[in-house]
Amino acid sequence: MARSTAQRIATELRARVERGALPPGTRLSEEALGRELDVSRNTLREAFRLLLHDQLVEHRLHRGVFVRVPGLHDVTDIYRMRAALESAGVRAAAEAKPGLREAVTRAVTEAEWAADDGDWSEVASADLRFHRALAALAASPRIDTAMDRLLAELRLVFHSMPSPRRFHQPFLVRNRLLERLLEQGEYARAEAELAGYLTDACRLITDTMREVHP
């Protein structure tokens, strides 16, 4: 494992944020975190700059770094970008390697299994895997990492919202529909379905945010 201390700390903090141990809005104190993780302030600051990459955290001058609190604009923007990346994947589906297409099918199936078990947390993560697999059809490393960042941000959005079931239940069947269309080579219809899917999901989230938060 050829990784510097700063990189290790960065991934540790990233994990904490994504798992919700550091809720949105939390300030990451240099002194406290440095003491807990047993690294110097300088290395911790380097880790912070690395974390900045994936928008999970923001930096306010002379005030420190905070776990980001995504707003309405962030959500709609994230979904615009998702639409761009995932439809790029769908459009490249015809020439995609079999392994990449299988990953799409597998994610849908696993989401359905998890739903049968009532494990909505696993449904959520399988859903994200499904969409990442869609974007991955484009066979582009840059698209993959961009997509990973978007989904990590989205996980942040979900942390400040209730009832994962409400968000994923209605989309299970649409995921399967989308996968079928791809399997049957109906790429144009798949792209249209994807567009509808994303606008609906985005609206569901933003509506809920308006309810919960003023």
Next chain:
Amino acid sequence: MARSTAQRIATELRARVERGALPPGTRLSEEALGRELDVSRNTLREAFRLLLHDQLVEHRLHRGVFVRVPGLHDVTDIYRMRAALESAGVRAAAEAKPGLREAVTRAVTEAEWAADDGDWSEVASADLRFHRALAALAASPRIDTAMDRLLAELRLVFHSMPSPRRFHQPFLVRNRLLERLLEQGEYARAEAELAGYLTDACRLITDTMREVHP
């Protein structure tokens, strides 16, 4: 003015890289740069981590940071991502604000003027502005910054290649065609033209890279 020293240094270095003052492959020595820019090693390192964001620079453990040397795979990948982002813009063109659409037209016109003057460096940058304006039609900050990063990387590619004229001359007329299609509301044809444009441009670059570099 609310910028830390590390941020200032980062933008200074970014400017040097984009202007070609620090050619691809250059190692950024902490000691030398720190002495020249009159900052401590620690702040310089923070600036390096910030620079890492936009892929202009890469970090090898225990060896330092180097100006990236984009390879063939990078170029094809950059163009895949460009296709995703720019076609997202084209597909959103119908609902785009007038100001965004004007920016597209303006960039094409300025590229043509520069070509008339024989100023191929300005043609190049107007061309990049044109494509950035295309992506900007999507009205998404995340798409904008992603696009900026891609174009900065692309500038890096051009630095290790000869004859800017060869790369931009053939595409002036296609830029104008694309702009016309958009203006006339022929979005489907515009998207097709864009796809062709990008694959051709990508091929031209990779072919040249194969000639110049083994």
Next chain:
DNA sequence: GGCTAAGCTGTTGTTCAACAATCCTCAATA
């Protein structure tokens, strides 16, 4: 009471010097 302004406090921003860990070079060896 309500307001502004000065001071206080805790945090981040930046520097410095030192040491540990690692890579590269180059010569000596088999």
Next chain:
DNA sequence: TATTGAGGATTGTTGAACAACAGCTTAGCC
């Protein structure tokens, strides 16, 4: 020729120190 092993140079990390700043508190004023 290929390998090994010091030696030197650079990065990785630390701890301490001080400066600079944001936010809060308090004192003074109307």
